[in-house]
Amino acid sequence: MVAKKPDKGKSYGAGSLTVLDGLDAVRKRPGMYIGTTDSQGLMHCLWEIIDNAVDEALAGQCDHIKVILHRDGSIEVDDNGRGIPVDTEPRTGLTGVEVVLTKLHAGAKFGNSSYTAVGGLHGVGSSVVNALSSRLDVEVDRDGKTHRMRFHQGHPGTYQDPDPEHPSPDSPFKRTRKNRPTPLEVVGSVPKSRTGTRVRYWADPEIFNSTARFSYAQLIDRVRQTSFLVPGLKITVVDDRIPATGSAEQDLRLEVDGEPAAESSGQDDQGSLRESLGSGDLPEEDAGEEGAGDAQADDASLSATEQADRAMLQPEDESGHQRVEEFLHTGGVTDFVDFLSKGEPVSDIWRISGQDTYQEETQRVGSDGELHAEQVERVCGVDIALRWVNDYDSVVRSFVNVVETPGGGMHVDGFMNAMTRQVRKAVEANARRLKVNLKDSHTKVERDDVLAGLVAVVTVRIAEPQFQGQTKDVLGTAQVKPIVTRMTDDQFGQMISGSKRGFKEQSGQVLEKIVGEMHARVQARKTKEVTRRKNALESASMPSKLSDSMPGNDDIAELFIVEGDSALGTAKAARNSMFQALLPIRGKILNVQKASLSQMLTNKECASIIQVVGAGSGASFDIDQARYNKVIMMTDADVDGAHIRILLLTLFYRYMRPLIENGRVYAAVPPLHRIALAGKNKGKFIYTYSDDELEGKLADLQAKHIDYNPDVQRYKGLGEMDADQLADTTMDPRTRMLRRIRMEDAAQAAGIFPLLMGDDVPPRKQFIVDNADDFDRSKIDT
CATH class of the missing domain: 3.30.230.10 (Ribosomal Protein S5; domain 2)
Incomplete structure (x- = not known):
């Protein structure tokens, strides 16, 4: 039996259509207006409000903007611009405030009379933020009065806050009747010369997902860049969530929700911190079962809106930002580039x-209200x-x-x-x-x-x-x-x-x-062909002085950069050729901090090192193509050896920096002295690495009545060691000691290298003079 097909005309008619009024369309499809409903969308709402204030500054009508992060999760943006118009818009019969905050594509930026260059130009910024907020309060200073209007999820009306000093989106709300204008409340008086707008909103947890997080760092970056781009505009950020001094954790233990916290330690302190920040902000190892229970009890007393707002507006880190940060620049983009x-x-x-x-060609709104090209x-x-x-x-x-x-x-x-x-x-x-x-x-x-x-x-x-x-x-x-x-x-x-x-x-x-x-x-591009060791022919294309390791051990391969032919001869006998390669250099290489890039590339020693490492140089350096897992500088333990290491490090820092950043550059630590024991310990040796260590070791041997040969051997260079000694002390991974070169702060390193290795002598001389009194012999090689 064939099933009867449904009547298409009856299943789909006008009754199937849904008409979304006003800002309901924004709440239904928020991604169309703010991109996403995660952290990016949460921050985008703030940018819309800030951009409106900045547009006043671009129009020459505002010179101070204040952004306040309240402890209840709301955000307030205050500017001293002209203020949103409070008179009645003739076509709608609504005040300018209600038009701007409830009508999409409405504002003064379409006619090009009040604004000539703006950031928010679609006319949807403020109204979209209003639609996506559980509550939005706006106050406007104009004509000697302070006017106020309040909204719930985009709808105007009135709130009955039990505590007017602490407004909440959970307070009782009475919505204005549909299709009726909402009157502006006059809540105060101001000097007639004072104008401006204050917008405070609470992001709606029904819109933003649970992963949405407010980023203080993004806010500061955005505010800083705006102050560069609008010279003379002062922007103040006030973070009421974090007190002014100390770290966030220390200060929030002193005061919770306006009440002094009890002086205690351990679990009670953790519970107080959770009460202010939420349990998710504590490291897992610090969150005990009792404290977790307290946090759950505290959270249970909060409304769903407060809990969600607290999560969304939670600081990303606990680094203890200053409570008030101000930004003001007068140099414009010049200051920005310098920064x-x-x-x-x-x-x-x-x-x-x-x-x-x-x-x-543009569409203009004519006197008849119609658009004309x-x-x-x-x-x-x-x-x-x-x-x-x-x-x-x-x-x-x-x-x-x-x-x-x-x-x-x-x-x-x-x-x-x-x-x-x-x-x-x-x-x-x-x-x-x-x-x-x-x-x-x-x-x-x-x-x-x-x-x-x-x-x-x-x-x-x-x-x-x-x-x-x-x-x-x-x-x-x-x-x-x-x-x-x-x-x-x-x-x-x-x-x-x-x-x-x-x-x-x-x-x-x-x-x-x-x-x-x-x-x-x-x-x-030319050296890329020899970046990987695949066969004997390719190895032969490497510098003739390279004593390479056997292929197939790239994950453990080591390249020793050796000072001089004398040390090379000893090192060849001391190395494990299965995974250890040797590249000798002749004395002090080119100081690449002073030399140009073309001079570096034409220098035989520098070019050989880059070719042997096999990963390119500069912007084209690819660490995945490096032929060795470790690059080890093996120079003499004297002043000249230290200088050669600095020159090598300058080359690595300038042109092969990822090697240092990934911890793959090392300095060998050869000994300075060898003490030969005597008596029953004859045939055993003790190595020391500084004069102070030698004196201490000799004194210790004398105190323990251990005989030793008083003729202590002092190594002037690696070439004075025999192969067994070099292997035991410097090359054998089982017994050697290596010093890993680290670069914890690239910006600091970028300043130190030009100072110590650049061609500007006076700053280097001044550095030596300033630090002469703090000279610590133990921190240098001797």
Whole structure:
């Protein structure tokens, strides 16, 4: 029997359609407006409110913004701008406050009369945050009065807070009748000259998932970058969740929810901390069963909203941030580039700035309320700062109206295309001085060569920019690209060619660095063929002085860099050739901190080390291609040996840094003395590694009445050892001692290497003078 088909007309009709009014559509599909409902979306809501305040600053109407993180999980943004309009909007009959916070695509940024360059331009920012908040309170100072309106999940109404000083989203709420305007409450008076807006909201736990976490670090980064991009704007962050002094854990034990905590230790202290932060913030090993029970009891007394807000607005770390942090910069993008620069500068900070106009067709709201196509003239302001540092990493940050565009866009494309083109012209014009063979097709500057060590901030300000998506990751306004290109061609072209006064020496240094990066890239491509040991033929292509290990032991292979041929002869007899390779160097290698990249590549010793390690150099270094698991510097235990190790470390730090970062560079620790025991202990030896250790050991032997040969052997170099002695003390993994080279703080190392190894003598001399009194002989090799 065939089943009867359902009547299609009856199963799907107008009654099947759902119409979402107002902000309900936002709550139904929040991802369309804030991207995600995890931590990223949680932070995006805050950016929308902050961006509205920053837009007032861009319009010249605001010079102070305050962001307050309340202990109840709410966030407040306060600005001294013009304040949201409080009068009635004629078409809707609603106050400006209610229109801005309840109507999508409503605001003053569509007509281009009140704002010329803004970050929040879709007209959905404040209303979306309102829709996704369990509660939102707004206060506006205008016309000598403070006006207030409150919302629950996007709907206006009134709250009855038992304690007005501590408002809560769980307080009784009475919603305004549908299709009725909500009157603004006048809750105070202010001087007529004072204006501004205060928005406080509680993120809705019904919207954001359980993994959503507030990031204080992201907030500080965003606030700091905004202060750079809007010179003269002061931004204050007040974190009421963490007291002003000490660590978070120490201070929160002193005061919990406004009440002094009992002075106790152990489990009681842990319980107090949980009461303030939630049990999830304590390490597992510190959370005892009794304390966990207290936390559960405390959490049970909280409402679901309070528990969720507490989780979402929880600090990511317990590092004890200052309670109040203020940011104010006057140098604009120049200060920003200086802040982002890490390492020794190759050039000063260069600036490209100006403005131009372009034509754009847009939809305007006419007097009849209808949209009409209109050709308008836009103004594009460009402000770019850049410099090169002695590194191979690049940092390029881009912004449109202070909103970051991580994906770049038309402004970045215009800047990079013009800059690369001008660099190529300058290299061609100075080919002889830079030793570039223009006939060689491989010696062409690529964008990656220009980017190496570049630190740049690219900003444009335009009205109604076109972004790819609500999250504004990529600028899509095509007319911006030719404007940025022309300005970069003109202004940067004069700088890099040296025709602009004061730039000749700097441009020469920049071009040398870029050409050096080009040669390194070409060299890396050539040496990639010999990066892995696969057969005897490939091993034969290595430097002839390399005494390689047997293939097939890459996971344990060790490369010993040996000082001189004398030590090499002993080391060959002392090594285990199954996994230990030897590469001799002749004396002190090139100081690469002073030398250019091209000089380093043409230096025989440096080139041999890079080739033997087999992983490339600089930005192209690939640690997975390294032929050895350990690189061990085996130099004499004297001043010259220490100097050679510093030179080698400078080479590794500058051009093979991942080896140090991954703990694969070591210094051998050979002994200085050998004590030959006598009497019944004849044939046994004791090795010491410093003069102080020798004196102490001899005194200990005398006190224990152990005979020894008074003629103590002092090693002047590794070549004075026989093979057995070198193996036992320095090379055999079972008995040797190695010192691993660590780099706990790359930024600190970046400052120390130029100081100790650079060509600027006065700072190094001053360093020696300043630290002479603190000289500790035990910290150096003798």
